[in-house]
Amino acid sequence: GLKLSFYSTLAGTLYVSYELYKESNPSKQVPQSAAFPNGLKKKELVILGTGWGAISLLKKLDTSLYNVTVVSPRSFFLFTPLLPSTPVGTIEMKSIVEPVRSIARRTPGEVHYIEAEALDIDPKAKKLMVQSVSENEYYVSSLNYDYLVVSVGAKTTTFNIPGVYGNAYFLKEIEDAQNIRMKLMKTIEQASSFPVNDPERRRLLTFVVVGGGPTGVEFAAELQDYVNQDLRKWMPDLSQEMSVILIEALPNILNMFDKTLIKYAEDIFARDEIDLLVNTAVKVVEPTYIRTLQNSQTTTNIPYGMLVWATGNEPIELSKTLMGRIPEQTNKRGLLINDKLELLGAEDSIYAIGDCTAHTGFFPTAQVAHQEGEYLSKILDKKLQIEQMEWDMQNSTDNAKMTRLQKEIDVKKSKLDKFNYKHMGALAYIGSETAIADLHMGDSSYQLKGMFAFLFWKSAYLAMCLSIRNRILIAMDWTKVYFLGRDSSV
Numbered sequence: 001g002l003k004l005s006f007y008s009t010l011a012g013t014l015y016v017s018y019e020l021y022k023e024s025n026p027s028k029q030v031p032q033s034a035a036f037p038n039g040l041k042k043k044e045l046v047i048l049g050t051g052w053g054a055i056s057l058l059k060k061l062d063t064s065l066y067n068v069t070v071v072s073p074r075s076f077f078l079f080t081p082l083l084p085s086t087p088v089g090t091i092e093m094k095s096i097v098e099p100v101r102s103i104a105r106r107t108p109g110e111v112h113y114i115e116a117e118a119l120d121i122d123p124k125a126k127k128l129m130v131q132s133v134s135e136n137e138y139y140v141s142s143l144n145y146d147y148l149v150v151s152v153g154a155k156t157t158t159f160n161i162p163g164v165y166g167n168a169y170f171l172k173e174i175e176d177a178q179n180i181r182m183k184l185m186k187t188i189e190q191a192s193s194f195p196v197n198d199p200e201r202r203r204l205l206t207f208v209v210v211g212g213g214p215t216g217v218e219f220a221a222e223l224q225d226y227v228n229q230d231l232r233k234w235m236p237d238l239s240q241e242m243s244v245i246l247i248e249a250l251p252n253i254l255n256m257f258d259k260t261l262i263k264y265a266e267d268i269f270a271r272d273e274i275d276l277l278v279n280t281a282v283k284v285v286e287p288t289y290i291r292t293l294q295n296s297q298t299t300t301n302i303p304y305g306m307l308v309w310a311t312g313n314e315p316i317e318l319s320k321t322l323m324g325r326i327p328e329q330t331n332k333r334g335l336l337i338n339d340k341l342e343l344l345g346a347e348d349s350i351y352a353i354g355d356c357t358a359h360t361g362f363f364p365t366a367q368v369a370h371q372e373g374e375y376l377s378k379i380l381d382k383k384l385q386i387e388q389m390e391w392d393m394q395n396s397t398d399n400a401k402m403t404r405l406q407k408e409i410d411v412k413k414s415k416l417d418k419f420n421y422k423h424m425g426a427l428a429y430i431g432s433e434t435a436i437a438d439l440h441m442g443d444s445s446y447q448l449k450g451m452f453a454f455l456f457w458k459s460a461y462l463a464m465c466l467s468i469r470n471r472i473l474i475a476m477d478w479t480k481v482y483f484l485g486r487d488s489s490v
């Protein structure tokens with residue numbers, strides 16, 4: 001037994017060291033060029049975004065086959081599944097980001113990165129306008145493409161509810177997590193300066209989360225963990241007064257999960273003293289209170305110290321502008337694509353993946369964006385192989401060779417399969433070292449809950465990480481919190 005554990009630890013250490021070495025010592029890349037050695041022009045592939053879709057594509061693509069340019073205002077990939085753990089310090093923010101430069105540097109071909117926001121796309125001219133910022137000056141330039149991959153994600157919707165902007169905090173990007181952390185720590189200190197039973201102290205210690213989807217649920221769970229496991233030690237009296245309220249417009253939270261798991265999550269919230277208000281829609285947000293409508297009849301004002309808003313997605317401006325330019329784009333919820341992920345109305349040159357698209361039947365998840373990115377890398381590889389064979393045909397006079405090439409092209413073209421999404425299931429952390437997992441394998445589904453599901457959740461997220469570096473940092477954060485508690489400094 002001892003020998004076995006010694007050898008397995010040794011094998012594990014060697015494997016991790018080898019992977020880390022590979023990650024931090026990238027090999028030489030094929031430089032960008034106007035044409036391949038055989039004369040075929042190299043196509044310009046522009047990828048918009050550095051999120052789940054774009055980075056999954058970039059990591060799998062043979063980048064020596066195209067002149068690849070990535071355009072995104074965010075110079076790093078963000079591992080969103082653990083974002084709700086960061087504001088309270090369960091996970092450090094640096095542990096869930098990965099610079100796009102290092103990801104791009106580990107691919108076979110040279111990749112250009114432009115830190116800029118795409119403003120507009122002209123599908124007819126195959127051109128896009130990008131805006132970069134340098135020392136508060138804006139620079140607009142244009143970029144041509146042969147193929148464009150739009151993977152720009154979505155923003156948090158507010159349903160135009162007045163007062164959300166300016167008063168509520170979103171949880172979508174790393175800056176959002178930083179802002180929540182600052183506000184949380186400041187609000188607690190502010191509250192402590194008021195005497196017990198002062199209504200202002202009670203207001204400040206009321207933390208409201210709007211939206212009972214997985215973002216709202218996971219953040220409320222992390223916040224209550226922080227109160228119960230850390231704040232209770234350092235500010236025992238104040239922590240008893242703190243309340244976390246989760247508000248959901250529908251009769252249940254986590255509607256994409258199996259009913260037994262929803263019930264379990266609601267029971268855990270009740271045990272952990274998270275106040276769950278279902279059938280309650282927030283209608284107005286004021287600086288110190290929200291107005292809610294319960295069961296479509298009762299209006300209540302709820303004072304709050306901090307408000308986190310997580311009510312789902314809506315398209316960003318660029319997606320809306322693109323929709324306006326293409327008559328076939330008739331869905332206001334997102335970009336319409338066909339089953340090969342080609343944008344309707346610009347099928348020959350634009351692909352769209354991830355949260356910026358309007359899928360029927362898919363939730364806007366990392367899982368979908370990741371599979372779409374990987375699928376697209378295969379399609380782009382195959383397209384180039386076909387082009388190379390067509391080029392060889394054009395430059396050949398040998399009839400037998402031309403017939404053979406035509407056959408190969410036909411076979412390759414017939415193998416440009418449709419995108420086929422494989423749903424593996426859904427996971428959510430619900431607090432106090434418990435999670436729920438709704439797993440799908442083939443036609444069967446399995447439900448896990450509690451401590452075992454939490455361990456599964458942890459290992460699944462470690463496996464989902466896109467780099468060994470992130471895996472190590474996240475595992476270290478969990479260990480650190482287990483022994484030392486959460487770091488509550490700002």
Ligand code: FAD
Nearest residue numbers: 049050051052053080081118152153354355364365366367
């Ligand atoms: P994103 O990952 O959002 O990336 C969009 C990219 O586009 C960003 O790099 C952005 O900077 C860039 N961009 C924006 N505007 C422009 C522009 N104009 N020009 C160029 N680039 C632009 N899904 C799961 O499956 N499991 C989970 O556990 C999970 N947890 C989540 C937790 C949280 C808190 C959140 C917010 C989401 C979570 N999701 C989860 C959903 C998942 O993160 C998204 O579905 C996924 O990120 C979508 O990938 P994407 O590439 O479409 O967009």
Ligand code: NAI
Nearest residue numbers: 211212213214215247248249281282311312363364427428
């Ligand atoms: P969501 O769309 O899943 O949930 C938003 C919730 O807010 C809905 O239940 C809706 O009824 C409620 N709501 C809307 N307006 C409201 C109002 N005015 N008052 C009260 N409640 C209101 O959004 P979320 O959680 O931001 O997730 C976005 C996407 O990211 C989803 O597809 C989700 O699956 C994915 N995600 C997945 C995670 C996971 O798998 N663990 C974690 C986080 C996000």
